[in-house]
Every structure is written in structure tokens, then in C-alpha cells.
Amino acid sequence: MSYADLRELRTALSTASDIAVGLEAVPSGHQADELVVALRRALAAVGSLSAERGATGCSLHPRGAVDPLYGDPEDPLPPGYGKCLLCNDRRRRAGTRRAGCQRPRR
Template identity: 70%
Template sequence: MGYADLRELRTALSTAQDIAFNLDPAAPSAEQTAELVDALRRALGSATALTGEQGSTGCPEHPRGAVDPLHGDKDDPLPPGWGKCLLCNDRRRRAGTQRPSRR
């Protein structure tokens, strides 16, 4: 977070501005609007990263991801070191239940 996010924000906004000024005012093409949406999403992601917040999951990889519903479940607690991120916890669960492949 920090300088790299600010640089990405500026780049994405500049790209979005260039695309917006070059849109066909009568009927922008689907490709142009898709490029504009992509640039704006990158800008939004970079701006969000500038806040420095970890989001509701506390996960640096998926800060705005889904919260694991089993987090804090007293009947079936999560193993030590696991966080609230459903995506990371699901990956850990799958890694722990897969059988080694036979070759």
C-alpha cells in the first residue's frame, strides 16, 4: 500500500479519462465501454487500497472477501492461525482433505 497504489490510481484514472474522451458520443462500442469499466475498476481498487484497511476479513489477499461463517463457531472452532477469510479457509480445508496423487 502507499506509493504503488497511488501510482496505479493515477494511471488507471488517466487511462479512464483517455478512453472517455475518445468514446464515440453517438454510440460507444462495447469494447470501448468494457475498457472504460476495467480502468475504473482498477482505479476503485487502488483507491480502496489507499485506505489501508484490512476489510471485514482481515485478510491482506481478500480484504473485501466473504467472511467464513464457521469463524467463531463454538461447536466447530477454526484451527489456530486461521482468520475470518472464507476464501483462504476454504483453500486450507481443501488442501487438508486432498489425497496424494498416485503416479
Template identity: 70%
Template sequence: MSYADLRELQNALNTATDIAFALEKAPSNYEADQLVDALRRALSAAGALGAAFGATGCTEHPRGAADPLYGDKEDPLPPGYGRCLLCNDRRRRSSAQRRGSR
């Protein structure tokens, strides 16, 4: 997370708040467009905050693939598994080898 991303989020939220509290009962299209723009900037900045770890949340493979089995209710992942396909695949292979060597 960078300080610039956090600062951008705070600025966009402050701008959106200022616009929202200044709105009259029937805001003009221009005022509504300004509010939507500020909220979009805030959403974009909020998305950038977590971009350092990508979709996997993995520190080892931040830009790796997300495990398609993650969160599947029919086949839930064992404890300790996360969203990183590379790490989960390594864990699955390791546990399969241990079961096969018995």
C-alpha cells in the first residue's frame, strides 16, 4: 500500500462528503455528476490499496493465479490454504506424496 494511494482515497472521500452535504433537495445534473466522479475516484483509490498483493493475497506470489477451488462450498479448502493457486498446488502435491509414501 502506498501513501499516495491512501492520500488519494482520503481526498476523494472528503470531496464526495463535501459535495453530498452541500446538495440541495433536488441536485442539478452537474452536482450529481461531480459526486459520482468523486465516488469513482474513491473506489479506484480503494482498489489500488490492496493491489500490492494482487488477487491472491499471497506475499510469495502476489500476481499469481487465484485458486478456483477457493471458497467452493462443495469442496472447501483445508485450514491454512489461501487463494494462491501456486501455494495451494504445492500443498496438495506435498500432502499427496506423504499419503503415497505410507
């Protein structure tokens, strides 16, 4: 477990808590989607606490940054993209999908 993984978990849980406190009596679809994204981020952080591959699931950058667009229902990543921001950024700049990190197997 690294400090970065624990910090990511705390940040994700804090974000989810803030969203939950601000929910209306009958949450809108947008509010529910925001909460789902925050909870998925927290779940990924929990998984990375004991995972060998880290939060990104990337063999090249196991402790790299997680792409903030990962898990966002409003702006999903293209097929084949993983959670690794470094590899996804490289793909975006190249304009093509390259081999590199892959989505973690579930």
C-alpha cells in the first residue's frame, strides 16, 4: 500500500460524501451519475491498496495517475483505453490506439 493509494481513497470517499450530503430528496439523474463516478473511483482506490498493478492497472505505469475521464458516463473513454492517464494521453496525442496498458481484467 502506498501513500498515494490511500490519499486517492480518502479523496474519493470525501468527494462521494460531499455529493451524498448535497443530494435532493429525489436525486436527479445527473446527481446520481456524479455519485456513481465518485464511488467507482473509491472502489478502484480500495482495489489498488492490495493490487500488484496499482490504481491504474497498467503494467508500464502501475503507480501512475488515473485518467479522470475513466468511469465518467458523460464523457466515456474510447474502447481499448484503460485507467492509466499516461498511456491514454499518449494515445490521444498519437490519435491512434497503441499497445500499452490495458483495462484490468475483472
